[in-house]
Amino acid sequence: MxxxxxxxxxxxxxxxxxxxxxxxxxxxxxRWVLYPRAKQALDRLEALLEHPKGTRMPSVAIYGDSGMGKTMIMKRFRDQHPPVFDRRTAVLKTPVLAMEMVSRPGERRFYGELLTQLGAPQAPRADIAQMEQAALRIMGAIGLQVLVIDEVHNILAGTYREQRIVLNTLRFLSNRLQISLVCFGVNEAREAIGGDVQLARRFEQLTLSRxxxxxxxxxxxxxxxxxxxxxxxxxxxxxxxxxxxxxxxxxxxxxxxxxxxxxxxxxxxxxxxxxxxxxxxxxxxxxxxxxxx
Structure with missing residues (x-):
């Protein structure tokens, strides 16, 4: 036609x-409309899935003003890699998991949101160590390769100590599970990620300019x-x-x-x-x- x-x-x-x-x-x-700038971002994210596991996994940070299409790119990447049921292991393999940074960052709230996106039940009285171990166990079992975090600039809403804890948590998850991180946020998010020099060095930065x-x-x-x-x-x-x-x-x-x-x-x-x-x-x-x- x-x-x-x-x-x-x-x-x-x-x-x-x-x-x-x-x-x-x-x-x-x-509607999703593919245009060169979006394709460039998606191609870079696709490369993360092809990267072999190692001690310092590459990550990508995509910055831009509100309304520049960051969330649409995130959803497109996530939707192109949906969970797939592995009949051999009876496990729902999930190469890409997307979550939104909590509005007020903190270790407990972060792990709570992460476990929610993983579809994991949470014990009301579970401490942070238990939540952390549950998240690690599940993410390892589902074969997670890329953790996508939208609205990463929300980290700046926390105190300096809270910001450091959340950034340390992201670096820990990447190291322990050997996964790549993808962060989306407004331009101020550079400051958020820059709060951890070791973590910031792992990120390739892409900017969606007006x-x-x-x-x-x-x-x-x-x-x-x-x-x-x-x-x-x-x-x-x-x-x-x-x-x-x-x-x-x-x-x-x-x-x-x-x-x-x-x-x-x-x-x-x-x-x-x-x-x-x-x-x-x-x-x-x-x-x-x-x-x-």
Missing amino acids: NDTIPHLTADAAALLSETSTGRIRAIRSR WAANEQFETLVASILRNTPLRRPSVLTPKALRRILQITDGITANIFLMLGSLAIEAIESGSERITDDAVAAWVPAFDTETAFA
Whole structure:
């Protein structure tokens, strides 16, 4: 079908058989769109799974402003490596485990959240040593290779002592289990991880900077449009692209929101394409500086 609708991907073209309501629902849903910057991040994370176990496992930290797509990349990586049941051992092998750093860091709260994500029952009166041993035992049994931690900047909400304890815990888990760590956070997260020099040295840093007027931005917009089920191709001039960049402040989530809103307008009006005039007339219903804070 994609051969007859060259301006769309096969999945987007398939949606053209839906009603207008169905297409609008698809546009409003959280869609994964592969673009070069996201692919670069995913390729680096994939390399962690292929790295042989050793005493100093490589890790990756991905930083960026809120709304730059960090969580979407994290979920994509996790979803591409779901748990698989090993019939031979009757164990659910889990190569990638994702969790969110607790809002107020502390060893007990960290292990509590980790055990919750592992689906492990927790004894109300268990001490930290017992929780630690339970986490180590389960993570070893499921064959964990990469522990992913979102919102790692939350470490900064703790006292200096609490921050040190959590960072020591991350380094301990990586050493003991010979696993890689992946941390996602806003730019302030550099300070959080930097609180442990030995740990920080293991991290390769990737930064998701705000978009600028360049070829990468044009590729992002083109990728979004190819995944948007409109019956006619949308051809935008450099002036329209600059307008999109200006309104969205170069924030990925804002760009998706704007183009999605314009696509819905195009379906409802029957024009079935996004035009320069529509871009020029579009007024955001959000404050770009706070909508994704």
